[in-house]
Amino acid sequence: MTSSEPPSPRSPDTAVDAAARDTRAARSGQNLWSGVLFGVGLVAFIDEAVFHQLLHWHHFYDRATPEWGLVSDGLFHAFSWFATIAGLFLLADLRRRGALRWPRWIAGVLLGAGAFQLYDGTVHHKWWQIHQIRYVDDLLPYDLTWNISAAVILAAGVILAVRTRPSRAGAAGDSGERA
Numbered sequence: 001m002t003s004s005e006p007p008s009p010r011s012p013d014t015a016v017d018a019a020a021r022d023t024r025a026a027r028s029g030q031n032l033w034s035g036v037l038f039g040v041g042l043v044a045f046i047d048e049a050v051f052h053q054l055l056h057w058h059h060f061y062d063r064a065t066p067e068w069g070l071v072s073d074g075l076f077h078a079f080s081w082f083a084t085i086a087g088l089f090l091l092a093d094l095r096r097r098g099a100l101r102w103p104r105w106i107a108g109v110l111l112g113a114g115a116f117q118l119y120d121g122t123v124h125h126k127w128w129q130i131h132q133i134r135y136v137d138d139l140l141p142y143d144l145t146w147n148i149s150a151a152v153i154l155a156a157g158v159i160l161a162v163r164t165r166p167s168r169a170g171a172a173g174d175s176g177e178r179a
Contacts, residue, residue, distance in 0.1 A: 027099035034090035035108020041084030062131040107160035114154025
């Protein structure tokens with residue numbers, strides 16, 4: 001076989017490439033969920049650090065005393081770090097297995113970040129009313145900014161997740177994931 005000829009279907013390089021594709025395809029969901037957990041944890045951490053601690057705009061639970069607000073902030077902070085660390089453990093496992101797909105993982109981060117922020121802005125702020133973004137006379141600019149930015153982040157995550165899902169064809173030479 002000359003260097004210009006493609007490798008035969010039974011060559012070791014082709015078998016290794018096929019095994020790597022199969023591993024990446026089989027771990028596609030783990031890539032996504034690792035990113036989702038990290039995205040939820042990241043946005044929750046930013047929310048807690050910026051809006052709760054630095055700006056003092058609200059606590060996680062504002063329908064009780066300030067002491068309970070601080071306790072709820074601590075629990076919220078623990079939840080955000082639990083999600084972040086769980087996502088990072090899954091990420092480390094993907095790297096160890098050679099199955100990490102950064103575009104798929106980033107799709108998960110965007111999905112998790114956008115979904116959590118939209119959930120916070122709609123369920124926590126409006127439905128349950130456990131806190132508002134900021135206590136001012138006109139909440140509309142804050143609500144619109146919060147929820148529209150969440151929807152944009154979520155939409156970007158959905159688009160990237162669709163573009164990076166494993167292909168259904170599974171044809172020979174297919175990378176197993178879309179670009």
